[in-house]
Amino acid sequence: MILLSEHIYDFDLDAALREIPEQRRKYALRYKNELDIRLCVKAYLLLCEGLRKKYDITDKPLLGYGKYGKPMLVEYSDIYFNISHCKDAVICVLGNRPVGVDVESVTPFNRELALHTMNDKELKQIEASLCPNVEFINLWTQKEAVLKCLGSGISNNMKNILTENLLENLTTVIAPNRKFVYTVCSQEDLFLQ
Numbered sequence: 001m002i003l004l005s006e007h008i009y010d011f012d013l014d015a016a017l018r019e020i021p022e023q024r025r026k027y028a029l030r031y032k033n034e035l036d037i038r039l040c041v042k043a044y045l046l047l048c049e050g051l052r053k054k055y056d057i058t059d060k061p062l063l064g065y066g067k068y069g070k071p072m073l074v075e076y077s078d079i080y081f082n083i084s085h086c087k088d089a090v091i092c093v094l095g096n097r098p099v100g101v102d103v104e105s106v107t108p109f110n111r112e113l114a115l116h117t118m119n120d121k122e123l124k125q126i127e128a129s130l131c132p133n134v135e136f137i138n139l140w141t142q143k144e145a146v147l148k149c150l151g152s153g154i155s156n157n158m159k160n161i162l163t164e165n166l167l168e169n170l171t172t173v174i175a176p177n178r179k180f181v182y183t184v185c186s187q188e189d190l191f192l193q
Contacts, residue, residue, distance in 0.1 A: 001054045001094045002101075002171075002184060003046045008038050008090065016041050021060050039085040046092035047081055054094055055079060070151040082148055088180045097187035100149030102141040105180050109133040117143070119159045134178060141183035142170050149185040 013034070017025050020041065028040040051057040055076075062074040073079055081094045086105040093101040109132040114123060122139050129135035143161050147154060172183040 001050050003050050003092045003094075004089060004103075004182070005042060005046060005091075006089045006175075008035070008042055011042070011045070013038055013041060016045065019060075020044055021062060023062055024060075035087060039087075039090055042090045043083040043085050043092060046090060047083060047094075050081070050092055050094045051076075051079070066151050068152055070148065084144075084148075084182070086180055089175070089182070091182050093184050095186055098149050098151065099187070100145040100147065100185045101182065102144035102148060103180055103182035104137045104141050104144075106134050106137050106178055109136050117158050122159075122162075131178070134174060134181065137181045138172060138174065138183075141181050142167065142172055142185075145170065145183040145185040149187060 017028065020028075024041075024044050028037050028044075031037045031040060048060060051061060057076070061076070063071045064074045065071055071081070071083070073081065078096065079094065080096065080098050081092060082099050082101045083090070083092045084101050084103045085091070086103050088105045089103050091101050091103045093099045109126070114126060114136055118126065118136075118139060126132050126135045126139065139162070143158055144154070146161050146166065147158070169188075170183050170185055172181065174181050
């Protein structure tokens with residue numbers, strides 16, 4: 001299940017902060033600016049909505065974290081989820097196997113960053129694109145979604161994480177307004193390689 005929202009200002013932040021568990025409230029309030037707090041709270045609200053719709057779970061879940069910071073549900077070890085947000089959107093993915101998701105705002109192309117994160121084939125693909133900034137974000141979200149699904153976080157293997165078989169099975173969406181791109185990866189995608 002994929003839940004996506006571009007409506008970051010469509011809820012009462014103070015009321016939401018009072019309703020979520022103290023653990024998540026403290027986590028959200030460690031951010032310094034309102035946008036980041038809103039994104040964190042909205043991600044949790046999407047998780048709650050997904051748990052209610054897909055699993056009929058209505059209690060507010062407590063989160064634990066894996067070795068590299070991947071969140072997990074403390075009371076429901078057989079339900080997997082992942083969340084991501086950028087300034088333009090928040091996304092939550094739920095499933096019965098490990099999942100990873102990344103959403104990124106489309107920004108100007110940064111060749112220096114690309115040199116450190118993309119292999120030669122990917123660099124050529126980006127540079128040949130009519131929209132190199134979108135193509136870079138497209139590949140970035142694919143890599144990060146795979147790494148988040150694996151639970152390993154950003155790694156030194158970022159340049160070579162994508163294979164042809166894996167790329168065929170990822171779900172990548174470019175927003176119609178080209179403001180953001182997201183990619184979803186599930187454990188099934190990893191086993192299809």
